[in-house]
């Protein structure tokens with residue numbers, strides 16, 4: 581079992597890296613699940629400064645969103661996290677983000693397909709939660725669960741994204757890849773028709789790489805950058821929607 585201290589440390593580091601990358605700001609939250617105790621650890625809600633989070637600020641809750649300790653409750657969209665942690669044994673970490681490029685696919689009427697080899701991890705697709713609403717109750721959480729199925733990520737219409745992983749290292753890596761792939765799609769589209777990576781090529785690439793190893797290396801790399809980050813927004817200015 582991974583200790584509570586280690587989970588809190590990893591969760592704060594993951595969230596600070598997302599902040600450094602301009603992928604989380606006023607909105608967005610990240611969680612990690614300790615199945616042995618059925619405890620969810622989640623970042624504090626709207627308005628908290630994600631760039632300076634400390635492990636003691638993480639909010640522990642049960643699978644019904646009740647805070648277990650402290651006075652602060654979880655973010656209002658806690659059902660995103662509890663629905664996934666409670667139902668999927670491979671969803672031990674979950675990020676809900678309003679990232680600038682992936683969110684465009686939750687707006688444009690265009691299905692996401694990988695355009696880079698790294699994006700092949702999303703070959704199974706990134707389904708869309710079609711309602712333009714916040715996921716603030718268990719019914720909506722369950723609706724999201726049905727839509728995402730066994731996939732790595734979902735788009736929330738006019739809102740943002742949800743990424744799930746076996747651990748925070750995987751969630752960090754896959755969220756970075758999804759953001760990069762959607763950004764490149766947008767940029768390449770200005771040059772003309774965009775070519776996507778075929779199902780067959782995605783599978784072949786997937787068979788050649790070990791996701792766990794990539795995720796751990798990316799984690800180590802970004803942790804090293806974060807350690808010497810000056811805590812200023814990546815763009816030099818702060819935006820309501822990063």
Ligand SMILES: [Zn+2]
Nearest residue numbers: 607608657740
């Ligand atoms: Zn949201």
